[in-house]
Amino acid sequence: MQNKGIVRIFAILFGLVCIYQLSYTYITYSVESEAEAYAVQQIPESVENYSKLRETAEKEYLDSIGKDPIFAGITYNDAKTKELQKGLDLKGGINVxxxxxxxxxxxxxxxxxxxxxxxxxxxxxxxxxxxxxxxxxxxxxxxxxxxxxxxxxxxxxxxxxxxxxxxxxxxxxxxxxxxxxxxxxxxxxxxxxxxxxxxxxxxxxxxxxxxxxxxxxxxxxxxxxxxxxxxxxxxxxTAQLEFWDVYKMEEVFPFLFAANNYLKEQADNVKNEVAEEQQDAEVVADSAEVDSTTVDSTKTDEDQAIEDLLADAEDSTDVEAQVNPLFDLIAGQGGQGGPVVVTVAIKDTAQFGSYLRDPKVRALLPADQKYLRFAWGMQAKGSEFVDLYALKGNRDNQPELSGGVITDARQDFNQIGKVSVSMQMDGKGAKKWEEMTGRAFKQGSQIAIVLDNIVYSAPGVTTGAISGGRSEITGNFTVEEGKDLANVLRAGKLPASADIIQSEVVGPSLGQEAIDSGIMSFAIALGLILIWMVFYYGKAGAFADVALVVNILFIFGMLAGLPGAVLTLPGIAGIVLTIGMSVDANVLIFERIREELARGKSQADSIKDGFSNALSSILDANITTGLTGLILLAFGTGPIKGFATTLLIGILTSLFTAIFITRLFIDGYGKNGKELAFSTGVTKNLFKNVNINFLGKRKIAYVFSGILIVIGLGSLFTQGLDQGVDFVGGRTYTVRFDKDVVPTAVEKDLVAAFGSAEAKTLGANNQLKITTKYKIEESGEQIDAEIANMLFTALQPHLPGDLSYEEFAIGEDDKTVGIMSSMKVGPTIADDIKKAAFWSVLGSLIVVFLYILFRFRRWQFSLGAVTAVFHDVLVVLGIFSLTYKFMPFNMEIDQAFIAAILTVIGYSLNDTVVVFDRIREFFKEHSSWPLADQVNGALNSTLSRTLNTSLTTLLVLIAIFIFAVPLRGFMFSLIIGVVVGTYSSLFIATPIMTDTVSKIGLKEKKKADA
Structure with a gap:
């Protein structure tokens, strides 16, 4: 290898840079561990709400030392901005x-x-x-x-x-x-x-x-x-701030009285109609009972109609119970001269509002109140009731004064110590505010301060017109809510409404568990690989292990220093998978060196030729995998983008370490004449004289694959796949219970609440993945809260009796029961995700077809490779379709599954390209051999590498499958893909390429003979 000094210097410098980048992460981890220990010491578990108090104590500790130098002038605040970023699935948080x-x-x-x-x-x-x-x-x-x-x-x-x-x-x-x-x-x-x-x-x-x-x-x-x-x-x-004059309670109550009487009259009419229908039904039923003595007992259509009519009559009890439809929903009445008209239970607001929106009810408004607007007040935290206000609307439904005049806002406290938000208006706003407050003072009325159609407060004016443009919002909100409100007003209003069409929320406890499982799977996979390489290749394997450790340092260092790069749980899986694939490069090199040594070459020449001959296969294999990674990076989002990022970084670093770092160690060891066997006593003669007739078995493989694909397609067309919310839309919650639960029993309670819902075990038997499409086309904070409350109520029989809703919802650290994570995908974005998934798979196939055509110059190679990929994808889909109903882990088809399919494509192509590269080499070296002998010889010569790489990759995947519970479906698809990909490279891609080449050759021979 030329320029060893330059490579050595570059590797050392790059390693130091990576260590420097990772030092920020080490500093933040150390300081945050100290903060956590401080909080635990200060606040024992016996204290009520100890978790939140500890969180506050940690934050105060970190704020207090944030600017203090810790190491080489680096402060905690500096390190925090440059640490290795962790994704939501590892750190918890929200993604919308x-x-x-x-x-x-x-x-x-x-x-x-x-x-x-x-x-x-x-x-x-x-x-x-x-x-x-x-x-x-x-x-x-x-x-x-x-x-x-x-x-x-x-x-x-x-x-x-x-x-x-x-x-x-x-x-x-x-x-x-x-x-x-x-x-x-x-x-x-x-x-x-x-x-x-x-x-x-x-x-x-x-x-x-x-x-x-x-x-x-x-x-x-x-x-x-x-x-x-x-x-x-x-x-x-939207921060749509508006100021409205309001009606007093006594000015609006006559309308409510008239509305109630009208609704009561309507209810009485319905009740009378139902009673008449019931009476008629009973007469018909009596007649049918008499006739039944002379007719067959078989139920007739008329009998069914009678039963339906009686059932309708029984359902009339709800109507009969409505003595005063509107007033029965009122929980309290506002005070004389005050702006609150009535108070209503939150659960009844939808019904109450529908009554007031009825056009026939609104027609009862007096002529001078025809533009009246009703608006609900702000809900006090923990309260089950909300106030109703009546705003003095106008023809254009536009307020006299809006939030556009606000120049500054800040959280404050009013004269009696309640949290408030003080606001300052510009000159135009100040003039209008003075006019409105002066009018309100003269009339003894109030002005409602309305934000996003919710009345925050409706203060009266007691000291005359207010000049200077200062105003204040008070309400039942906390200091944090006051700060948020001031922040929103300062930032300005949105030009249009903003709806959450996709969201993912991960609780901190689940994030910590993901880190633990990721580290465990990473450590075990790494240990297995290190041991295997030494077992199979001896000292050379140990050198490869050192290069592998350097590779891991490079990967994490690049992730820490790359702007926007985030480490996710699928990202850890990508790193672990990269470890398995990076071993492939060393396996290719070592197998080539062993071949050269077997030919009688010197160790130095064997090492030189081994590295040289393996380079083409290594580059082709990694480029094809890299192309699928780029497509995944372009189309993926969130954790999947993290997977693609680490995969691409891993490909680059593994190429460098396998080709250059391993070479440095091997050359350094052999420069003094030391022998390096590249094998052990057990593996020395393994696969040495193997001569399998792969092509002779191709018909059996075609039949076997054909049967497998037909069965899979039959299942796909009949029972389909278990599509996740990514593709069909819906809300999904990961809920943990204090004891094992039966999914079918829980699902029954959920269906009763939502109409349609699914519950599946996720990992342990005390954890379920709950999915529903209830109100998925509706969005907003109130809808999300409504569904979460409905979920809490529906799960009551399975939850601890003393568990509150606040404890059930996401947010607590060290959480053992309740919602651990949630996700929402609207139907529109679900269609977009499905479309992106389709194009990403199709795009990867097209790109790889063109690359192989470019590299091998024969379309037959491209045809064989793409056919094998189609084969692998169909087999994986078929197995998922056949088994998802009884497998003990989640097998939903989501974005992670698409990442798995693309990885399977990359791995299959990696394997196929290595085989094709050796076949191309045999075409040149053994041009006089028959085509079948050339192909079989090439396949047998790569068998050691093929099985070695497959085995090491499988060891890695199985380790992740066992310990990373949330990724089991993802890993299962990759395990199937590795097995099927290895098989298809030998028995599908190569035979199809050979058959098409031989047919073309036969046609050309016939033309020449003619």
């Missing part, structure tokens, strides 16, 4: 994708136009979007064009005064479209900046926020964040 409503942006640009064509197009676009892969704006343009003579540049739509500088009345639709696209992009960018400012003030270390293409979607990752509800509220709040 927000969809900025392009519809809201369009309505805002059109000044909430009432134009029929505009609103018709919006309505049609909403329907189309349910099954569309296009962006909202593209579908809107398509639907708008369908309306005859509709003009985007109409004065009633976009040719308004706000857009007068960009859109004029005489512009065509095609001229308006790029303007709207630009305006929408500006609005989404504005939303991105608003969210970024909010997150920056939240206090989470290493947050990640990024736009996802042109879809209007924004990805937010907050590792380590625990207060899930608080974060969701922070992200989804």
């Amino acid at each position: 994708i927000l969809q900025i409503s392009v519809k809201d942006v369009l309505k805002g640009l059109a000044n909430d136009s009432k134009d029929p064509a505009f609103n018709q197009a919006l309505q049609a676009t909403d329907e189309v979007q349910k099954n569309s892969q296009n962006t909202y704006i593209d579908d809107f343009f398509t639907e708008f064009e369908k309306i005859p003579d509709a003009k985007l540049a109409s004065p009633d739509i976009f040719a308004n005064k706000n857009l007068s500088d960009d859109i004029t009345y005489n512009m065509s639709n095609d001229e308006v479209k790029p303007v709207l696209r630009r305006k929408i992009d500006e609005s989404i960018e504005s939303a991105f900046e608003v969210l970024r400012k909010r997150i920056d003030k939240f206090g989470v270390t290493q947050p990640n926020i990024q736009r996802l293409g042109e879809s209007g979607r924004i990805l937010v990752e907050l590792p380590g964040a625990k207060d899930v509800d608080r974060i969701k509220k922070l992200l989804q709040s």
